[in-house]
Amino acid sequence: MSNQFKAILLLNVLFFICGCHTKTRNKEDAFINNLLSRMTIDEKIGQMNQVSWGDWNDLARKGQIGSALNLTDPVALKEMQRCAVEESRLGIPVLVSRDVVHGYKTMQPIPLGQAATFNPELIEKGARMAAIEATSAGIRWTFAPMVDISRDARWGRIAESFGEDPYLSAILGSAMVKGFQGDSLNDPTSMAACVKHFAGYGAAEGGRDYNSTLIPQNELMNVYLVPFDAARKAGVATVMCAFSDNDGIPCTANKFLLQDILRDEWKFDGFVVSDWASIAEMVIHGFASDSKEAAMKALHAGVNMEMVSGTYLSNLKALLEEGKVSISQIDDAVRNILRVKYRLGLFENPYFVTNKDVFYAQNHLDIARKLAEQSAILLKNTGQILPLDSNTIQSIAVVGPMADAPYEQMGTWSFDGEKEQTITPLTAIRDYIGNKANVIYEPCLAYSRDKDPKGIIQAVSKVKQADVIVAFVGEEAILSGEAHSMADLNLKGAQTDLIEELKLTGKPVVMIVMAGRPLVIEKELNDVNAAIYMFHPGTMGGPAIADLLFGKAVPSGKTPVTFPKMVGQIPIYYNHKMTGRPATRKEILLDSIPIEAGQTSLGCTSFYLDAGFDPLFPFGFGLSYTTFEYGTPELNMPVFGKQDILKASCTLRNTGDYEATETVQLYIRDLVGSLSRPVKELKGFQRIFLKPGQEKTVVFELPIDNLAFWNAEGKNVVENGDFQLWISTDSSIGNPIHFKVED
Ligand code: BGC
Secondary structure, three states, rough: OOOOHHHHHHHHHHHHHHHHHHHHHOOOOOHHHHHHHOOOHHHHHOOOEOOOOHHHHHHHHOOOOOOOOOOOOHHHHHHEEEEHHHHHHOOOOOOOEOOOOOOOOOOOHHHHHHHOOOOOHHHHHHHHHHHHHHOOOOOOOOOOOOOOOOOOOHHHHHHHOOOHHHHHHHHHHHHHHHHOOOOOOOOOOOOEEEEEEEHHHOOOOOOOOOEEOOOOHHHHHHHHHHHHHHHHHHHHHHHHHEEOOOOOOEEHOOOOHHHHHHHOOOOOOOEEEOOOOOOOHHHHHOOOHHHHHHHHHHHHHHEEEEOOOOHHHHHHHHHHHHOOOOHHHHHHHHHHHHHHHHHOOOOOOOOOOOOHHHHHHHHHHHHHHHHHHHHHHEEEEEOOOOOOOOOOOOOEEEOOOOOOOOOEEEHHOOOOOOOOOOOOOHHHHHHHHOOOOEEEEEOOOOOOOOOOHHHHHHHHHHHHOEEEEEEEEOOOOHHHHOOOOOOOOOOOOOOOOOOHHHHOOOOOOOEEEEEEOOOOOHHHHOOOOOEEEEEEOOOOHHHHHHHHHHHOOOOOOOOOOOOOHHHOOOOOOOOOOOOOOOOOOOOOOOHHHHOOOOOOOOOOOOOEEOOOOOOOEOOOOOOOOOOEEEEOOOOOOOOOOOOOOOEEEEEEOOOOOOOOEEEEEEEEEEEEOOOOOOEEEEEEEEEEEEEEOEEEEEEEEHHHHHHHHEEEEEEEEOOOOOEEEEEEOOOOOOEEEEEOOOO
């Protein structure tokens, strides 16, 4: 085929696709405009109202519910929908919503744990299965993914995030959107996703939830908005604005975000929902004098649907009559809402078929187990104590408040998960061992905050008899998530004492931490022989950890956030700026400072006298039972033009005894910019499976375009100059190679 012929063929195909797309859009627009032309102002405002309580059927009949939130009884749901479809004047269906954040019935690891898998394909499958379960209960809209960049472990909602990195959050958030929404929104097993919280909520000052943020434009554009843009490109149907105010403007009334960026620049055509009562709360913020003004400001900014506070329902009509809002603003909002309902196929198919068989279906349990397994991060393994040999162990002690806590291991946002269906580590270890060895179980503490040492004292003599002690510590589910910020990140209750006492037994101790955030565990780590971190792992957390402990699976999780040594280091994240005086790691720390030391004798660099500079664990860190050897990275050329594709490759060899997966990470640094640039930025990662002794060449293709950033002139461009590149096992090590970008 000649090139010319190929080009003509390609053009024809493109025209055909565009033609079909235009036809679909025309049909969609015609339907929506026709419906809109028949709606009264009250019916329009009704569509903009999301309700969470009240006389559902009556509201539905009157056309006053655009969306229902948290109505879960299937019979009541169907009746409400029947009232809307059959008894309201225009029969517009209600969009049923709920927070399906990391599973509906089958609970997967919390999103921070999912991020530790660095596995977008698996996360997409997890979201798909959540959608299959939730839609069979009538839910067609979920409030996920949350892609708020989280650099502060004090913030309880770090649990719901994909961590600190914009690139990782962008890739994983998009995967979740695809999983929830499926191949087509129109499929009855698809849910509209909602990317949240637009924007910057994770930067809450001091990590205290709902607090103000102070994010300058550069950080907003280059860090916080990156995953939202990616979710939009992945076709996310809805966006939720944040509770917080940035630089004095609540996100609920932020025209720059909701209009200039979202609509004008990104051409988003779904709808924007407020957060829970965030319109009414602008009065409390001191940004509106009453709920009427709050409604006006939110509509002007571009909030289309109001979650629960009803200020639109009570005020928009009067505001319209007074000329303070326009009919076109209302029409635009309603059009956006109807468009999503149309795309979901709700007008043709407003009801759902209850199918409880999909709850905890075997393939769902398998996906949840894989996610939990891949989310586990091996932090320490002195003397290769792990994996344990179930054939030689005569007796194993399973201890700690998280060993058999089925509710707690599901984590935050587990409204519909059932603890009766959750398999705990204790159950899984007993199943695994069978009668091959003796399992001694001693919770020692009744729950993670328990301060009573009685149980520890009683347990010590018993657990001493075991060959190995596996201690499950961490936090209960309620200690992370929304409104659950924490100023102290040490293990709660008497858990540190527990670990200390276990160490004194002289037996090998393996510590498993199950928590909603990175906790400060330096001391405990020193006291144990091996440690695995699992962000709350969900329904199948038990079998996953048993597989890992006994070597049926090999840990492959990597930290999606930097782990601090001390709370005072927060915010601590790998992609910080260089400063003019970076730490050298040769600085003199607290205990070595001579008495009456001279003012400038300690090193005039950027570090803490007590904590130094380095974190406990860097971003991207995670050990394996095997070892990997990285070759020196190579590039396809030393100098690149703006249109080029950089190819970076590196050999990876499994030099240990176990077949295992390594997440190979590609980082770059833009050495000089019109704005100071991060010391490292993740730009690619791949999970590579290798048998012992096997070697592969790992190749990354990075379009130079991907090095663009929002620069000093407010333009998203790649700036010419020198760059460094690393291919590495985590964000802290490896030797860089250099390349240049020129016009
Ligand atoms: C949270 C949202 C959530 C909404 C509905 C709010 O409090 O901030 O993330 O989707 O409630 O439950």
